[in-house]
Amino acid sequence: MVSAAYIHIPFCSHKCDFCDFAAFAGVDHLTDDYEQVVLREIDDRIDLMIKDGRNFDDVALDSVFFGGGTPGLVSPKVLQSMLEKLSSRVRFAPDCEITIETTPHAITQEKMDAWKEMGINRISCGVESFLDEELKAMGRDHRSHEAYEGLAIACGSGVASVGLDLMYGLPTQTLASFEKSLACATGLTEQYSNLLHLSAYGLHLAENSPLYSRFPKGAAAYPPENLFVEMFELLVESFEGAGFKHYEVSNFAKPGFQSKHNMAYWQNKEYLAFGVSAHRYVGGVRSSNWRSLKRYMRDWMADETSEIVDQTTRMKEAIMLGLRLRSGIDTAAFNKEHGFDIVQRYEKEIEKFADSGYIELVDGRLALTRKGVPVSNSIISEFF
Ligand code: SF4
Known part of the structure; x- marks a missing residue:
């Protein structure tokens, strides 16, 4: 059953040097046309799914997520018309989480008021670092004072939940x-009671990014690799110490304020997606729209990629995503869904990692331990 919808807004004030998302600077003049195409896509895709036999009567979306790009940059009217269109076709649950992703310097009081008015109840703010030197080195076009100002407006508005993202390995x-x-970050959580979600991601250096040419992989400017585990441990200690629950490798939240949207991805639920380069998972098929803005706007219903997710892939994804969650895999539910006993099938791997303290099986849940989380990728890869 579909539980979430993603809408991609690709406009940015500046293309950050490390970014390899479908995000474009200097094309704001296309915003109105883009809006019209997304509205068409919402109708066309839902019509097509209904024609293929899907019934939306029982669907109630738990989450709608405006991601990008910088959705906070466009006029709120654009987002509002997309929300209205989507809600005219698919019901939103009464407690639907409606998130907007934004850079801090795109937040203004006027926009914040409009976002709240249209039902947006969660702001996800890309702060990345509170140090100007690091922001400059990574090619961001905001500075730390703008992060404080943006967060002050967002949190001061009384919106239900605000989250901030940091990066490490910069x-x-x-x-x-x-x-x-x-x-x-933790200081701000003491100041603002609605700053309820914190994330921190390691820098992924895309080979074709300008950052890669300024600071190639292995350049002395990066923290050495052996510092990553220490950084991660510091991160967990600091955010948990501020009362945040570590619920996924890179994500922390106050109880009850985990991102519903990301949980839908991590729990392998179905989700709709609209906009350039948007990725969806519906009816056992993962597909994505064209990454080229021009091509998407010409041909919004064509997939750039499409893959039938077979039983083996679904099982692998359930292990990979489940182990990234601190609550781990519910083995009984897993066994029922995939038709075999995960503990028996992976007895050797589980024993090996349990003996070295990286994994544990408690009350039927198979989960990484705190020691296992920083090396989650290598542990997960050994399962396959
Ligand atoms: S603001 Fe975000 S999406 Fe836009 S270019 Fe920078 S990292 Fe990419």
């Missing part, structure tokens, strides 16, 4: 400078 970053950013 050029010029040290353990001490990362600690400063963590302290700024």
